[in-house]
Amino acid sequence: MTPLIYSQNLSLSIGTKKLIENISFSVNAGDYLCILGPNGAGKSSLLKALMGILPVANGKLHINNQSITTFSQKQLAQIISYVPQVSGRQLPFTVLEFVKMGRYPFHSALSDWQPADQQAVDKAFEITNTRQFSDRLMQTLSGGECQRVMIAAALCQQSPVLLLDEPTSFLDPHHQVEVHRLIRTLNQQHNITIIEVSHDINHASQHSKQVLALKDGQALWQGDAADFLDGKRLYTLYDQDFVFLDHPQTGAKIALPDEHL
Amino acid sequence: MKPSLRLTLITIFGIATILISPMLGLDAQVSADIQQKIMSEIRIPRVLFAFVAGSGLALCGMVFQAMFHNPLATPFTLGVASGASLGAAIYVSLGLSFSFLGINGTSFAAFSGALLAISIVYSISRFRQGFSTETLLLTGVAISFFFSSLILFTQYISNVTDSFRILRWLMGELSIIGYRDLMQLLPFVTFCTAVILWLGRELNLLMAGDDIAISRGVAVKQIRYILFFTTSLCVGAIVALCGPIGFIGMMVPHICRLIIGTDHRWLTPATLMFGGGFLVVCDTISRLIIAPAEIPVGVITTLLGGPFFLWLLIRSRSRS
Numbered sequence: 001m002t003p004l005i006y007s008q009n010l011s012l013s014i015g016t017k018k019l020i021e022n023i024s025f026s027v028n029a030g031d032y033l034c035i036l037g038p039n040g041a042g043k044s045s046l047l048k049a050l051m052g053i054l055p056v057a058n059g060k061l062h063i064n065n066q067s068i069t070t071f072s073q074k075q076l077a078q079i080i081s082y083v084p085q086v087s088g089r090q091l092p093f094t095v096l097e098f099v100k101m102g103r104y105p106f107h108s109a110l111s112d113w114q115p116a117d118q119q120a121v122d123k124a125f126e127i128t129n130t131r132q133f134s135d136r137l138m139q140t141l142s143g144g145e146c147q148r149v150m151i152a153a154a155l156c157q158q159s160p161v162l163l164l165d166e167p168t169s170f171l172d173p174h175h176q177v178e179v180h181r182l183i184r185t186l187n188q189q190h191n192i193t194i195i196e197v198s199h200d201i202n203h204a205s206q207h208s209k210q211v212l213a214l215k216d217g218q219a220l221w222q223g224d225a226a227d228f229l230d231g232k233r234l235y236t237l238y239d240q241d242f243v244f245l246d247h248p249q250t251g252a253k254i255a256l257p258d259e260h261l
Numbered sequence: 262m263k264p265s266l267r268l269t270l271i272t273i274f275g276i277a278t279i280l281i282s283p284m285l286g287l288d289a290q291v292s293a294d295i296q297q298k299i300m301s302e303i304r305i306p307r308v309l310f311a312f313v314a315g316s317g318l319a320l321c322g323m324v325f326q327a328m329f330h331n332p333l334a335t336p337f338t339l340g341v342a343s344g345a346s347l348g349a350a351i352y353v354s355l356g357l358s359f360s361f362l363g364i365n366g367t368s369f370a371a372f373s374g375a376l377l378a379i380s381i382v383y384s385i386s387r388f389r390q391g392f393s394t395e396t397l398l399l400t401g402v403a404i405s406f407f408f409s410s411l412i413l414f415t416q417y418i419s420n421v422t423d424s425f426r427i428l429r430w431l432m433g434e435l436s437i438i439g440y441r442d443l444m445q446l447l448p449f450v451t452f453c454t455a456v457i458l459w460l461g462r463e464l465n466l467l468m469a470g471d472d473i474a475i476s477r478g479v480a481v482k483q484i485r486y487i488l489f490f491t492t493s494l495c496v497g498a499i500v501a502l503c504g505p506i507g508f509i510g511m512m513v514p515h516i517c518r519l520i521i522g523t524d525h526r527w528l529t530p531a532t533l534m535f536g537g538g539f540l541v542v543c544d545t546i547s548r549l550i551i552a553p554a555e556i557p558v559g560v561i562t563t564l565l566g567g568p569f570f571l572w573l574l575i576r577s578r579s580r581s
Binding site for chain 2: 072081154
């Protein structure tokens, strides 16, 4: 099977600053890939390259066996959608207006709103359970609600791939679980390929299928999520010792930072 | 109230200003013949010109505010208008005179100045790591000052007549407008309006931020270049004909957003109508306030705009 997304010796940079160097990885259809790594490792940059926000400086980045540079931005938006990091920017729209904007890639300036568009919006509201917010202004939503609406807007693009940049970083534990569950549903029931940037190593190892660990713009490790938690590997990645224990309910291996001085 | 109703009210306001303004301040002493002549040859073209110029300035302001997600970002604060002014001032002081396709050379000079200014401002703010609106605004202000001093320099080395011409024109005035000027301006503003209407959905998405706009499929870079080019053309044409009339592009779109919301499918026509009506009102005031003398309309808009700018600044501070 040819992978849905693959990169070979991919490098990214802004001006003279190198963000990513010589990364090769691949993602198959239906995968759930977590990108982990310390701050500044280039995780978000990699997502931005996949979304066409950052240009490829060197190497290959292919989607559906085609170089990403051959897609127009609209074509790309029909394959990949993106939930950016929480920016704190006020969005001056109602939830419905914002979610409907997800249909942009399917329209030209003169085309009308079609039944298919309405279906996509309805389905996105249903999956994310956000219809009740549709008349509210975006800035009145709480963190968890806002994140679900952001995901709903991305789902309107009906793209087979969804990118998420630290979707749970600013959420309380309850809403973290809620958003994680939603992402798993998208992956398992709706067969959407997920690429998620995260800092939560236990979530990554338990819930995702693949892990890509980045450090200083280079790929340190890629493999099955279940094999990821390893003391030595975590130490190299984060410069931090971890202790391990088993989850009392699921029996899964859990890593905790070693706070012993 | 529905947006369609609000838009209708704004449209009524805009058209009402065109209908009422020419009648105000007509000297009852002169004969009906002369009144007729004043109306058809002076007042009506002037009001129409004010309306078209006001619409153009307001629309360009709206585009900049949407592109840079900041109500303070307008062609004036980002130095585009001073670039256009400098272009036109140099054209006047060099004593150049040419026209191309029926369009006056001043317009080309002003357009080049506007394009130069926005290119400098945009490339400087992009050059720094992590493009921010604050950098953009500060660069715009700096370029504005720099160009203003170049205008003063140009004015200083010109002869007395040209120097006075430049000075009067810099204050922004509509008093010597005829049908010819209206015809010079109309194609630019029409073109600009058409482009902005066409790109309404893109402007909506740009307001959500560049990353979101790109991920929805907007080719942000190209759209931005198209809009830079179009607005420079529009601002250049307006500034060349009636001088830099400030603050319309800041006040009008902001007020319209408060009235009708942020969706550009409604906001663009509302801004068009309100901007036109607003400048007609300002021009009428400038014509009547010390009649029979006139003050340049730019003085009126700036007198209104200064406090408005401060209000925006204080409001955005207290919010964040």
